[in-house]
Amino acid sequence: MPPVAARSEYAAHRWRHPSTPVRIVESGAPGRAASNNAGVRASRGDLLVFVADDFRPSRGLVAAHRSFHALIGRPAVGVGPGYFAEALRDVAFLRWIEDTGQIFGVVFPLAGVEWSGDFYYVGNASMPRTVYDAVGGYDETYRHDLFDDWGIAQ
Numbered sequence: 001m002p003p004v005a006a007r008s009e010y011a012a013h014r015w016r017h018p019s020t021p022v023r024i025v026e027s028g029a030p031g032r033a034a035s036n037n038a039g040v041r042a043s044r045g046d047l048l049v050f051v052a053d054d055f056r057p058s059r060g061l062v063a064a065h066r067s068f069h070a071l072i073g074r075p076a077v078g079v080g081p082g083y084f085a086e087a088l089r090d091v092a093f094l095r096w097i098e099d100t101g102q103i104f105g106v107v108f109p110l111a112g113v114e115w116s117g118d119f120y121y122v123g124n125a126s127m128p129r130t131v132y133d134a135v136g137g138y139d140e141t142y143r144h145d146l147f148d149d150w151g152i153a154q
């Protein structure tokens with residue numbers, strides 16, 4: 001069962017936006033790979049958008065991913081940075097994570113101009129369902145968070 005905070009956020013979102021098709025999906029197994037796969041199994045759309053649980057998606061995130069896929073015109077993975085809320089940037093460790101690139105390999109504030117073409121970060125990523133199906137989803141033998149490209153089945 002998701003933590004109480006997740007259930008509380010979900011209830012608040014449903015109250016503010018009752019028409020959005022948001023729901024909590026239980027993965028039944030530990031690890032981000034199992035959670036990602038459970039979310040895909042529960043989804044109905046042709047475009048899959050993945051977000052991490054440690055940042056709030058900004059307005060327009062889904063629209064930006066949809067636009068990316070419409071503009072690129074071929075199957076691809078769209079990856080964007082995930083920024084912490086401004087209030088959290090007072091925490092030196094979180095500022096370091098976002099600004100140095102030491103953990104994720106990308107300096108997020110510069111991501112628009114210095115993004116590696118072989119970098120995959122599931123914290124803010126999207127792909128057509130056909131791409132997910134072609135690679136076989138996430139490898140659920142990984143029970144702990146890793147570099148996200150290791151978790152995608154190969």
